[in-house]
Amino acid sequence: MMDDVDPHIRRFHHQVNADYARLSAGGYADISARRAVAEEVRAPWTAGGPVMAKTEELIVGAGKLRVRIHRPNADPVLPVLLYIHGGGWMLFSIDTHDRLMREYAARVGCAVIGVDYSLSPEVRFPHALDEIVDVVGWVRSDGAAHGLDPERVAIGGDSAGANLSLATALRLRDAGEPPLNALLLNYGAFDTEIRDSHSRYDGDAYNLTASEMVDFWDAYLGPDGDRQSPYARPMLAKLHNLPPAFLCIAACDILADENRAMSAKLRDAGVEVRMTVYAGAIHSFLESMNISDMANTAIADGADWLKRHLKSGASAAD
Numbered sequence: 001m002m003d004d005v006d007p008h009i010r011r012f013h014h015q016v017n018a019d020y021a022r023l024s025a026g027g028y029a030d031i032s033a034r035r036a037v038a039e040e041v042r043a044p045w046t047a048g049g050p051v052m053a054k055t056e057e058l059i060v061g062a063g064k065l066r067v068r069i070h071r072p073n074a075d076p077v078l079p080v081l082l083y084i085h086g087g088g089w090m091l092f093s094i095d096t097h098d099r100l101m102r103e104y105a106a107r108v109g110c111a112v113i114g115v116d117y118s119l120s121p122e123v124r125f126p127h128a129l130d131e132i133v134d135v136v137g138w139v140r141s142d143g144a145a146h147g148l149d150p151e152r153v154a155i156g157g158d159s160a161g162a163n164l165s166l167a168t169a170l171r172l173r174d175a176g177e178p179p180l181n182a183l184l185l186n187y188g189a190f191d192t193e194i195r196d197s198h199s200r201y202d203g204d205a206y207n208l209t210a211s212e213m214v215d216f217w218d219a220y221l222g223p224d225g226d227r228q229s230p231y232a233r234p235m236l237a238k239l240h241n242l243p244p245a246f247l248c249i250a251a252c253d254i255l256a257d258e259n260r261a262m263s264a265k266l267r268d269a270g271v272e273v274r275m276t277v278y279a280g281a282i283h284s285f286l287e288s289m290n291i292s293d294m295a296n297t298a299i300a301d302g303a304d305w306l307k308r309h310l311k312s313g314a315s316a317a318d
Contacts, residue, residue, distance in 0.1 A: 005206070005252055006280035009295070012288035013207055016041055031121070035091055042096040045287050049099045050106035060142070061134040066116040068094045069146070070105040078111040079152035079310040080139055081184070084132060084168075086159030086284070088189075088216030089120045097158075100286055100299070104156075104184075107303035110310055111148055113139070117164070124222040125232050132168050136180070152310045154243070156184025156302070158286060159208075159255075160216065163189045167231045169242050182309035183245040184302050187255055187283055188262065191235035192217050192227065195257035201282075206252050208283035213254065235262060239269035246274045246305040248298050250281035276301055 005013070019041040028034040054071040071078060081104055085097040094101070094114035105112040115135050117128040132155075140150045155165045162185040169180055194210070202210045221227055230237030235258065245266055249259040256277070263275040278285070278298050289295040 004280060005282055006285075006292065006294050008292040009280065009282055009285045009288050011291060012045070012285070013205075013282060016045075016207075017204065031090070035119075038087070038091045039093065039096060042092065042287065045290060046096060046099040048290065050102045052102060052105065058146075061131075061138040063131050063134050065131050065135060066094075067135060068098070068101075068114040068116070069148075070102050070112045070114075071147070072102075072105040072109060072111075075109075075147075077144075077147050077149050078109070079181075080143065080148050080154070081105075081108065081110050081112045081306060081310075082132070082135060082139070082153070082155045082165075083112050083114050083184075084117070084155065084157030084161035084164045085114065086157060086161045086186075087119075088212070089128065089160045089164075089220040090216060091119070097287075099289065100158075103289065103299050104303055104306070107300060108306045108310065110152075110154075110306065113148075120219040121222070125220050125225050125229070129164055129167050129171065129231060132164055133171050136168060136172065153180050154182040154184060154306055154310055155180055156182075156186065156246075156306075157188075158186035159189055159283065160220070161188075162186055163234065166190065166234045166242075166245075170231055170234060170237050173241055179241065180243045182306055183243050184248075184306060185245055185259075185262075186248040186286060186298075186302070187250045187253055188247075188259060189213065189216070189255060190262050191233050191258050193235070193258070195261070197257035198254045201252050201254045201256065206254065206282045207285075208254055210254055235265070239266050239271060242266065242269070242271045244272035244274075244305075244309055246302050247276070248286070248302055249275060249277045250283055250285050251277050251279045252281060253283040255283065274305055 023037045101112045
């Protein structure tokens with residue numbers, strides 16, 4: 001197994017698995033213990049990277065949500081990327097994804113806002129989605145007071161974060177709000193339907209298993225959740241009049257086929273799409289940026305897309 005995986009990404013995967021095995025040998029007492037282990041495992045991979053001109057945390061919006069704002073340079077007004085971390089709606093945080101957010105900030109030349117949304121199963125759909133829509137509203141109403149350009153706002157995320165990003169764009173469209181400037185969709189979870197890649201890349205060798213994905217959906221939606229809602233399962237949505245979308249697809253990922261299907265459906269709806277499939281990449285491979293050229297290439301590709309649609313200059317990354 002894993003002969004088809006890039007060797008540097010394989011090294012990342014093996015180290016992450018070894019750390020999980022070491023730290024969770026006695027099992028998890030509860031979800032808080034599982035999250036603590038997940039944070040510790042990911043901590044070494046967030047080290048290093050671009051130094052920001054300013055980083056601050058604020059409590060914003062009607063929901064009083066914590067956000068972390070990275071500013072890569074001293075420009076008084078910056079375009080914005082809201083970054084929504086992955087983790088199956090259950091795990092991870094703005095800490096586990098801090099390095100990735102700083103990379104996008106530096107490479108795009110924009111402010112990146114990490115959203116500390118509420119996790120499942122303590123809350124269910126659409127609670128986290130409501131929180132993220134609220135943060136978009138805060139950026140548009142109050143962002144200018146913090147040096148954020150309310151007219152140049154993109155949203156993106158990985159895995160569950162890509163789901164929430166696309167669902168946010170759908171909610172804004174259906175509410176008659178102005179569209180965002182761009183979508184950054186990194187190996188998103190867009191549907192509960194089983195596709196060929198679920199069996200082809202199932203198993204621990206490829207980082208995300210089909211059974212884990214079932215557990216994540218169950219935690220997010222709950223026993224009485226609306227599994228036909230297009231805001232929960234964006235594959236069911238009508239996708240017209242959405243922002244331009246970049247889809248980063250890990251070829252060796254159980255979610256690969258649904259991401260290809262989402263790309264095709266967006267194009268069919270008239271949305272501007274760029275889809276790039278990274279051969280030898282597994283789920284969460286962007287987090288291997290410390291050692292993987294492929295991860296860095298994928299981050300750069302997404303950053304170039306955002307830069308074009310936000311019309312920003314990445315002076316901090318040059």
